[in-house]
Amino acid sequence: MVQIEQDILAKNNAYADANRKEWKARGLFAANLVSSPGSGKTTLLVETIGRLAGRHPLAVIEGDQQTSNDAERIRATGAQAIQVNTGKGCHLDAHMVGHAFERLDLAQGGLLLIENVGNLVCPAEFDLGEAHKVVILSVTEGEDKPLKYPNMFAASDLMLLTKVDLLPHLDFDVAKCLDYARRVNPKIEVLQVSAKSGEGMDGWLAWLEQGVAAAKH
Amino acid sequence: MSLAEGVLQIIEDHARTNGFARVKTVWLEIGALSGVETESMRFCFDAVTRGSVAEGAALEIVAVPGSSWCMQCGVSVPVAERYDPCPRCGGYQLQVQGGTEMRVKELEVE
């Protein structure tokens, strides 16, 4: 018998700690955007970058199983982006993100936005070294997602309810959704946004600005 | 790196340092609130260990029950799922305390 007593995620967590230390030394604010496929992460990032209008140094790490489409959409805004393809893997891990970061040239005091692979399960368990996980839930997905994927909502500090411009056409019950989210995470912050109409974008930008200011030194 | 790959990595590290060539049994401790599905862990474990020191090893999964601190009651209460209310007061002001474990506990080797 060999006693092990080791956390399955110990290796990933060690890489995540190294990333966190590196980003802290550079005064960077890092957010890890997680959601189901197609909830509007890339659209939101493109709109966010446009509105930030170069106020802060900024870079994006894009995670997808295949293609570099999303990184290209980000680069079209003029921002730098690195695509990470996870192949069969269904989430980013801290080791891949550390290597992707090495290829970026992000100045002191900037903003690092990480778009994870669209998947509400595995990315919940993998710390990348970010300051916050931000879970994105679009109103076309059904209000019970927080109950179906509780670990993701428990791991996130902010929930962005996206595509709210579509609410008039749907039966989506916002109050019920927020209640479910708070059942699994009583401390979760919630913002309602639409990248299309611009509704709620000011609140989201203010949240980012606050993070950038807090990380700077 | 999937969770099953993480398990294999830990086993291979120990195989190198402790010099064993084959693993017969692997004991994992998996919390009820960890989000790890036992059946999918078994499936992935069999797939990733093929051709490794742990090929064909038996996987023993020790389930750890979930528990949360209820801020309203001021006591620790058992919970089966993250979205369960406090069994005493019915509230949701709960802080998870136990049941998030995902650990490799022990190996039987030869």
Ligand SMILES: Nc1nc2c(ncn2[C@@H]2O[C@H](COP(=O)(O)OP(=O)(O)OP(=O)(O)O)[C@@H](O)[C@H]2O)c(=O)[nH]1
């Ligand atoms: N009505 C509406 N549609 C939106 C909004 N945001 C995104 N969409 C649409 O939703 C679809 C998916 O958007 P993406 O931004 O590619 O979503 P994603 O989360 O990056 O997708 P993956 O990276 O594939 O997981 C596109 O057709 C977008 O046009 C919004 O605020 N309102």
Ligand SMILES: [Mg+2]
């Ligand atoms: Mg995308």
Ligand SMILES: [Zn+2]
């Ligand atoms: Zn209670």
